[in-house]
Amino acid sequence: MTTSPESASRARVVVLGGGFAGVGAVMKLKQAEADVVLIDRHDYHTFQPLLYQLATGLLETSAVGHSLRDLVQDQDNVTIHKTSVTAIDLDARQVQLEEMAPLTYDYLVLAMGAEVNFFGTEGAAEHAFPMYTLTDAIRLKDHVLGRWEAADKDPSLVEDGALNVVVVGGGPTGVESAGAIAELYRGDFEKDYPSVSQESSRVVLVEAGPEIFSMFKPNLRAYTEEALRKRTVEVITGEVVASVTPTRVTLKSGTEIPAHTLVWGAGLQGNQLVQSLGLELERGNRIGVGPDLAVPGHPEVYAVGDIAAITDARTEHALPQLGSVALQSGEHAGETIARRLRSKEPKPFKYRDKGTMATIGRGAAVVQMLGGKTMKGLKAQAAWGTVHLALLPTNEDRAHAVVDWAGAALTHQRTGRITVKTDDA
Numbered sequence: 001m002t003t004s005p006e007s008a009s010r011a012r013v014v015v016l017g018g019g020f021a022g023v024g025a026v027m028k029l030k031q032a033e034a035d036v037v038l039i040d041r042h043d044y045h046t047f048q049p050l051l052y053q054l055a056t057g058l059l060e061t062s063a064v065g066h067s068l069r070d071l072v073q074d075q076d077n078v079t080i081h082k083t084s085v086t087a088i089d090l091d092a093r094q095v096q097l098e099e100m101a102p103l104t105y106d107y108l109v110l111a112m113g114a115e116v117n118f119f120g121t122e123g124a125a126e127h128a129f130p131m132y133t134l135t136d137a138i139r140l141k142d143h144v145l146g147r148w149e150a151a152d153k154d155p156s157l158v159e160d161g162a163l164n165v166v167v168v169g170g171g172p173t174g175v176e177s178a179g180a181i182a183e184l185y186r187g188d189f190e191k192d193y194p195s196v197s198q199e200s201s202r203v204v205l206v207e208a209g210p211e212i213f214s215m216f217k218p219n220l221r222a223y224t225e226e227a228l229r230k231r232t233v234e235v236i237t238g239e240v241v242a243s244v245t246p247t248r249v250t251l252k253s254g255t256e257i258p259a260h261t262l263v264w265g266a267g268l269q270g271n272q273l274v275q276s277l278g279l280e281l282e283r284g285n286r287i288g289v290g291p292d293l294a295v296p297g298h299p300e301v302y303a304v305g306d307i308a309a310i311t312d313a314r315t316e317h318a319l320p321q322l323g324s325v326a327l328q329s330g331e332h333a334g335e336t337i338a339r340r341l342r343s344k345e346p347k348p349f350k351y352r353d354k355g356t357m358a359t360i361g362r363g364a365a366v367v368q369m370l371g372g373k374t375m376k377g378l379k380a381q382a383a384w385g386t387v388h389l390a391l392l393p394t395n396e397d398r399a400h401a402v403v404d405w406a407g408a409a410l411t412h413q414r415t416g417r418i419t420v421k422t423d424d425a
């Protein structure tokens, strides 16, 4: 059985993915004469920029994952289904779903984001800890806490590298993760496990290119390296991770690092589902789109956020996979569909660049503005907070975030550093 739009006079817009892009699209369809169906495999929206804070116990799960149903509570024309998209037939205008009848659509928004790319690294799929989903962050936190508890009981594990962490990738995900893990180690764990020597727990950041943060200007790169060094992160550049086992990380040069934890922050690719769409894909498995973000040959289908390769109309370069690009492109698709439902012409997408930014640790961040102006330290961290607050979908969320972030910044307490298992007695 197929579920078709309820009434022939009212269009159905199906939005696949409840990340920044999908939620942006849904919100802009609030006033549209359409039934909007939002599909996500989770019942929450993930605020990915804060995953590393969840992984290191600084924030609780509810500060990083927000109920999707809550977000659209005041939007009468939206229905949410928590299910996985298993296939999309663009010609039949139909979406196949897990444990649900297929859905047909008049308009489709593809906003399923990206997924981790291990570049075929031996053992990475089985043993690495990626940092892309809420589950990834909780898994990493539980694993690291578990290694420290184990080493506390059996000191011989320390020699075996149980507490060493290798982080792969010198981009924002890798740098933020390495900085946060080092702060957790040298701050809280130093007090939590006084019998374990801090010298025996290393945090190593490995980057294949000649430098970390290649997207930033030299002064910000130098600042970042110094901020990481102060936090005792060892930076290795020009090296590639060749293989991973549960206890060892081997670099291409042959160097073997005893480490029971490898955090993967090195690469993303478009959601695997895009390969079955019969579309020509761009670099990184992403869907190329036209100026209005429509998919070539399918004017009723829009691809937005990390799943799309969007060319910046101003610079003619591909836009980066960023929260603000995802939100703005999703909003544009929602607005465009609403316009078309009112028989108005689509407009081209124009990205409003808020700057490139990243945090390294407490009070340490870098910002590079469009015109080339740079900021670092506390000022940059405040700018990061302002830009990222705007990514939250509602004012209520923003108010909560201010309290959570301010609380974490003031108290420095990582109250989330506990492990809760559902099968515990």
Ligand SMILES: Cc1cc2nc3c(=O)[nH]c(=O)nc-3n(C[C@H](O)[C@H](O)[C@H](O)COP(=O)(O)OP(=O)(O)OC[C@H]3O[C@@H](n4cnc5c(N)ncnc54)[C@H](O)[C@@H]3O)c2cc1C
Binding pocket: 016, 017, 018, 019, 020, 021, 022, 039, 040, 041, 042, 044, 045, 046, 047, 048, 049, 050, 051, 052, 083, 084, 085, 086, 111, 112, 113, 114, 131, 132, 172, 173, 271, 273, 304, 305, 306, 307, 321, 322, 323, 324, 326, 357, 358
């Ligand atoms: C660790 C990390 C830190 C980051 N830090 C920053 C930062 O500081 N600033 C910044 O601007 N950007 C940052 N980014 C990038 C930013 O988070 C992404 O660009 C943005 O989340 C992309 O949004 P999206 O909506 O395209 O995809 P996503 O947010 O990935 O959303 C995709 C949604 O689709 C759902 N989905 C996927 N496949 C299926 C399926 N088959 N069936 C059903 N549902 C499905 C997923 O559950 C998910 O909810 C960071 C990313 C990461 C991973």
